[in-house]
Amino acid sequence: GEDVEQSLFLSVREGDSSVINCTYTDSSSTYLYWYKQEPGAGLQLLTYIFSNMDMKQDQRLTVLLNKKDKHLSLRIADTQTGDSAIYFCAETTWVYNQGGKLIFGQGTELSVKP
Amino acid sequence: DSGVTQTPKHLITATGQRVTLRCSPRSGDLSVYWYQQSLDQGLQFLIQYYNGEERAKGNILERFSAQQFPDLHSELNLSSLELGDSALYFCASSVESGLAGVNEQFFGPGTRLTVL
Numbered sequence A: 001g002e003d004v005e006q007s008l009f010l011s012v013r014e015g016d017s018s019v020i021n022c023t024y025t026d027s028s029s030t031y032l033y034w035y036k037q038e039p040g041a042g043l044q045l046l047t048y049i050f051s052n053m054d055m056k057q058d059q060r061l062t063v064l065l066n067k068k069d070k071h072l073s074l075r076i077a078d079t080q081t082g083d084s085a086i087y088f089c090a091e092t093t094w095v096y097n098q099g100g101k102l103i104f105g106q107g108t109e110l111s112v113k114p
Numbered sequence B: 001d002s003g004v005t006q007t008p009k010h011l012i013t014a015t016g017q018r019v020t021l022r023c024s025p026r027s028g029d030l031s032v033y034w035y036q037q038s039l040d041q042g043l044q045f046l047i048q049y050y051n052g053e054e055r056a057k058g059n060i061l062e063r064f065s066a067q068q069f070p071d072l073h074s075e076l077n078l079s080s081l082e083l084g085d086s087a088l089y090f091c092a093s094s095v096e097s098g099l100a101g102v103n104e105q106f107f108g109p110g111t112r113l114t115v116l
Helices: none
Strands: A004-006 A009-013 A018-024 A031-037 A043-050 A055-058 A061-066 A071-076 A085-092 A108-113 B005-007 B010-013 B019-024 B031-038 B042-050 B053-057 B064-068 B074-078 B087-094 B111-115
Touching: A004 A085, A009 A018, A018 A031, A018 A085, A018 A108, A031 A061, A043 A055, A043 A061, A043 A071, A071 A085, B005 B087, B010 B019, B019 B087, B019 B111, B031 B074, B042 B064, B042 B074, B074 B087
Parallel strands: A009 A108, B010 B111
Antiparallel strands: A004 A018, A018 A071, A031 A043, A031 A085, A055 A061, A061 A071, A085 A108, B005 B019, B019 B074, B031 B042, B031 B087, B042 B053, B064 B074, B087 B111
C-alpha cells in the first residue's frame, strides 16, 4: 500500500543547512511534493519533483530523489528562524481521470534556533 | 493567501451531532479535495470532487459525506459525531484538467472541529 515516512523533529541553528528526509513505498509515485505548515495556517506547496528527475533546485531549496531507494530529501540552505514550521512530504500516483490525491507523511517539525 | 476559503474557522459541538463544513475553491479550480488532520492519524485524504462529480475516495467514514455544487463550492457533512472526529479539516483545490500533471493543490486555512 501507499505509505510515506518522515522523522518527526529536526533542530538546527540559524544559518546552517537543514535536511529533512522522507521515504515512500509506492514505486509508481508520479510526483513528490514538499509542503510547509506554519502554526494556525494551511499547507503551502514549497516545491515538487517529477519521479523521473534526480534533483531540483529552487533558490534556497534543493530536492533530491533516489527512486531506487524511494528516498526523498529537502535541503534548506542558510536556514532562518522564519523557516521554523512543520514540513510534509507527499506523493501522488496519477491514474488517468481518477484524480490525484496526496498521501502525506507525518510531518517533520523544524525548529531553528538563533 | 491561497485563495481557498473555508468556513467556519472553529466549530465546537457535542457527540451525536451533525455539522457542515464549507469550502470555496480558488477561482477557476474545478477540483476540491478534503483532508483530515488529527494527532493520531496525521493528514489523511478523505474525498475529491471534480466539476460536481465524485472523483476519488479515501479513508472517509460512512458517517461523512460531501458534495460539490454547480458554483464549485463544496460541503463536507459530518454526522453522528464522535470524540475521535475532533480534528482539523482542510479543503484544497486544483485546476486538475484530468490529464496527468503536477496537480498543484492549494490549501485553505482549515476548520478546527472539536467534539465534546
